Amino acid sequence: MKSITKLINFSEGIALESGRRLDSFDLMVETYGELNESKTNAILLCHAFSGDHHAAGKNEDQSIGWWDQIVGPSKAIDTDEYYVVCCNNIGGCSGSSGPTSINPNTKKAYGSDFPIVSVSDWVNTQKMLMNKLNIPHWHFVAGGSLGGMQALQWSIAYPDRIKKAGIFAAAAKSSTQNIAMNEVARESIRKDKNFHNGNYIEQNVIPKNGIKTARMLGHITYLSEKHMDLRFGRKFQDDASKIDKEVDFEVENYLQYKGEKFSESFDANSYIIMTKAMDGYDAAGKKDSLDEALKEIKAELLIVGFYSDWLYPPERGKEIQIAAINNNIKSSYMVLDGEHGHDSFLFHSEQYSKIIKKFIQS
Template identity: 40%
Template sequence: MDDTGSVNGGLLTGGGVMRFPADKPLRLDGGGVLASLEIAYKTYGALNADKSNAVLVCHALTGDQHAASVHPVTGKPGWWDRVIGPGLPLDPARYFIICTNVIGGCMGSTGPSSIDAATGKPYGLTFPMITIADMVRAQAMLIEALGIETLFAAVGGSMGGMQVLRWASDYPEKLFSAVCIAAAARHSAQNIAFHEVGRQAIMADPDWRGGDYLSHGVRPEKGLAVARMAAHITYLSEAALQRKFGRELQRDGLSWGFDADFQVESYLRHQGAAFVDRFDANSYLYITRALDYFDLAASFDGQLARAFERARHVKFCVLSFSSDWLYPTAESRDVVRALNAAGCRASFVEIETDKGHDAFFLDEPQLDATLRGFLNAQAEARGLS
């Protein structure tokens, strides 16, 4: 384990890469096994004496462990800098905050771009298929290795929220509270459809080379950029796109050609181009597949409430955004209904915003206030100072 603590902008940060030896393999839902597993993670704050203040922050599809620290590739602030920090809802002075790169990812946790010890070459498509439950299983291994028996909270948005639901279903005994933001208990047909477009875009790129591009020294950048562009539209509401860009032009007048005439085109192209610098195409394939396979009720004979039967002691907070059409409020309501049916205590807030799915990354005061209120109440109940 390579764990370095440092003071970073007032935060005590730590983390590194936890290596699990081959005799502690990760057995996967799809039948695969990851031996010599590595999990990359960051921490903020310090674990208290009775190890009762650990918060696991779970990232979304293209996120990573750099939730509140500068991204080593892009140099940009952490993706949840607005939520994690001194005086913020997740204050490192109070909590020991852990964020892990999911397995299958490309920021240090074992994924398809990792070297397969058996061959000495990148896994590529020989990487085993993974599920959201597998991601959570790996996180549980890390949490245990860090000596933490119970998480004060698991918190996440989007795919992070799905991990939180899986924590509640698979490790309720390790959970005190759970915050699930802008997520769903399963991927809808439309969700699957958009992911399939992205995968087809990647696999259509001749530089994908059947998934073996790293061995050839190339990367399917164009296909990955198209995948990102298509997905990015789903992260914003139509109203947000209209407000931000409308039909505003890049220059005076139309180009009468296929250059980016409209600001929204330029914005999307930038989103695509910036993404390929920091993300691996095969990771995109594997993680979108894990999302598509996600159907929590399916593990419980189609009875979502049964997923939460062992989690009656966990306090839940479920949040949705009114303009989120990727994981609409109705899907959060389904989760809340199942929690109630299982006898769990759940707060539910639909936040009115026109910012769409990505609102959980953005300046959304009601999100901050709700998170702060819920976490403070649970911290008091837990006796955290």
């Protein structure tokens, strides 16, 4: 699989939904496969909350992309046939402009001064990237969770530039419960003594404990009760591999491990910015009507939910489907079992992959 990773600068900057401006910004971009001569085979992948530009294959660090089970040669999103593009969103911490980047005006890291960004802002930057790559339209824009929100927003914001959208384990807006969960996570970060109101970089520390706790909570919400039960049950962790001496059960050790690992790589301000973007998104827009908001859509939609997902349960996808039907949009809605709760959208299953593949080809 031909894969290219590069940092692209947009010196023209962007006016953000919040009213603030980034005078210049970077996007870390990864592409797979090749754009065909007629430029009709481009696919955009939108990452979820903690994802990045590395969607498929192994990178230099030997790490496997977040959607490698779905994206690659002969897979559901076939990189032999399609030119697949994925970028790290602004506000993130994997190379694109974000709180850890240097603010060109102050020559210091943005830290807490990095502006609040929104799903619309991400879609706008992805559109700028599309222009830079000379792509006239996306054949397909897809993502799960927060990525699914971007796919939906794409079809709303740029109806002439997208043929099909894949909206997986997503919703037209975050639920009250989603916001509540995210607030607990943010609170644990803000109350870490090393947070320093978000300016911890200057102090040469990171609010590691806060990020770790936030991620542990997050992980619980991504999995289903049944899956956790099957995977860990009430098994005790053996002493030799305990991460913390306080740990009794395997599930505790798992969460400790995942939280620890995440806290070493993910930026605390990014955590806050990304979750705020998720909470703030509402496809219904200012008119507060999803039916109104979907009026201009020309893309065909594929909405997939998973029964085991209680964070963005299938009913949330159904709401998009009904609004799509009300607007005479060609749209399909599928629900799969999914063993992995909310995370199910990341994993291959025969039916899931087939449906994606056939939808792209149809």
